[in-house]
């Protein structure tokens with residue numbers, strides 16, 4: 001089934017390594033466990049350009065727990081923590 | 092009849108060049124820097140268009156939406172929606188975009204259109220876009236968006252000519268009838284839809300070559316390297332604090348000898364008496380001893396301005412995020428804290444970009460612990476009097492090293508205090524998210540750095556001429572009156588009011604090794620830190636009487652023990668000796684209580700630190 005092939009490669013951006021490139025599939029604010037409410041987190045991510053179809057690349061990561069990460073979203077670079085990046089499902 | 096004043100507002104995503112545009116239009120000198128969240132207040136300015144229309148333009152904090160998540164974004168929202176009390180709605184909104192990065196601004200613009208305000212899209216930083224080979228079909232973009240579009244280069248002379256022309260054309264045709272405001276906070280699905288719409292329009296009108304800024308990528312490979320980046324950050328701070336001490340010396344010597352000769356001149360030409368004493372002891376030894384530190388203050392501002400303009404601040408925040416997180420702080424807090432090295436007041440203002448209330452409050456409470464430039468005179472004076480100027484390990488100046496140590500002590504104690512606040516007061520702490528745009532690096536602009544330094548130098552001299560001068564007059568008066576009775580053998584100052592006050596306080600400060608002269612200097616020093624240096628200068632100058640005009644540093648070296656000097660340094664790391672900072676804390680937190688808390692905790696820490704330092708130093712034989 002095409003569905004299972006599709007979902008197999010889906011993963012949260014929060015788990016990706018430095019150098020990872022992919023395309024945003026959907027946002028799942030509930031999964032992130034952020035201090036923000038789901039709606040607020042999702043709104044903020046969208047406002048920073050994290051919408052379905054955007055290309056992302058992890059450019060840099062911090063020292064402690066390899067956190068935060070610097071993500072290239074189309075043509076800007078955004079720093080986010082991995083915790084919030086868990087809400088961004090990529091493939 | 093003259094046309095009424097035209098009201099413009101500058102709205103746009105953070106770091107898109109709104110303030111640069113504001114400065115270009117109005118000739119103002121508001122702060123511009125290369126990181127998001129520089130402007131945190133609304134500022135109004137005026138100009139006249141080429142066709143002679145009088146215009147008022149308001150610069151606003153940058154924002155990604157009209158939701159108003161943090162105090163700075165609320166200012167923008169309230170202004171655009173006309174919620175701010177007593178404000179007229181802008182006649183025309185200039186939506187300012189960074190042309191290299193249109194996605195977020197066009198989404199914002201689609202949201203702004205719902206407010207019904209007439210609008211122009213300003214494609215700013217068009218020079219950078221052109222250099223990168225980005226082309227924009229301006230006419231098509233205007234048609235798709237339904238608003239006029241104009242390109243601009245805010246930082247180049249004449250770069251706003253097209254915008255001015257368009258403003259004239261539009262203002263002539265502005266419809267008088269009000270358009271309905273249909274804005275309301277967008278739900279998630281609407282947000283997504285507007286972003287999709289924005290992306291579609293961009294795909295139609297803008298061609299982006301796949302050529303990112305390679306310089307930024309190359310620099311970040313080092314500057315944001317997990318280990319290398321932290322080393323670079325430590326190195327930058329180390330060089331900065333060393334430089335403040337070492338590089339400024341020649342210029343300071345020059346100023347010093349200038350004031351010396353002035354003092355000698357006054358002594359030689361004026362007859363002995365009150366006027367001579369006032370000029371020589373009050374003005375020259377007092378105010379002069381503070382102005383001598385101008386080169387160091389310029390140097391620290393130069394470093395901070397260069398880092399800000401280059402685009403390093405956001406990187407520093409990225410590197411420090413988790414480390415600050417360990418102390419219960421937000422990564423974004425690093426930018427206000429770094430600004431506090433210049434002065435705590437803009438640092439405290441800059442906390443407005445922090446959306447979480449507790450994070451913001453914690454940052455405000457600890458910002459005054461960062462070593463601000465007003466501490467430099469105190470530190471330098473004591474260090475040069477007591478610490479030998481030798482090199483350690485061949486290349487590091489020992490005095491500079493002590494200076495670095497004092498800066499480090501400020502940073503570490505700020506982190507510790509924050510940790511304690513988090514631990515005891517804010518137990519249910521959930522880490523607020525850190526989301527920050529990392530802008531491309533830009534070469535610092537000579538003119539803007541020069542203006543920044545000039546503004547700061549002027550402010551410092553202004554303070555020297557007002558606050559410090561008036562405090563000096565007071566000190567001189569207290570130290571000179573009442574005059575000694577005829578035939579007295581002790582120094583005249585022993586009979587003065589200052590000595591009475593100082594001696595009354597001495598028992599309180601004796602445990603930390605302070606003598607009555609220090610006690611006298613600390614009281615006016617509550618107004619501003621540098622005043623203490625000036626006050627010591629005056630008190631010791633009057634005490635010294637008419638003998639050789641001595642440098643205040645040399646006087647201290649003979650009058651104080653090393654333990655007292657070290658205790659004084661420890662005191663100044665913590666002491667809340669700045670009335671303006673306390674006033675800003677009261678304003679930004681909206682509460683007297685938090686101001687009181689700051690004052691009390693800093694005073695307690697100062698006393699404790701001095702007590703320990705003094706007693707340890709005495710025990711080690713430095714008494």
Ligand SMILES: Nc1nc2c(ncn2[C@@H]2O[C@H](COP(=O)(O)OP(=O)(O)OP(=O)(O)O)[C@@H](O)[C@H]2O)c(=O)[nH]1
Nearest residue numbers: 106107108109110111124128129130153216244245
């Ligand atoms: N090359 C170039 N640089 C620009 C232009 N306009 C602004 N800049 C630079 O862009 C950076 C940001 O400018 P600001 O004017 O502080 O931006 P802002 O929109 O006021 O930022 P916030 O107050 O943080 O929202 C600064 O480093 C400016 O020197 C431009 O047209 N061309």
Ligand SMILES: [Mg+2]
Nearest residue numbers: 109110129130
């Ligand atoms: Mg600004």
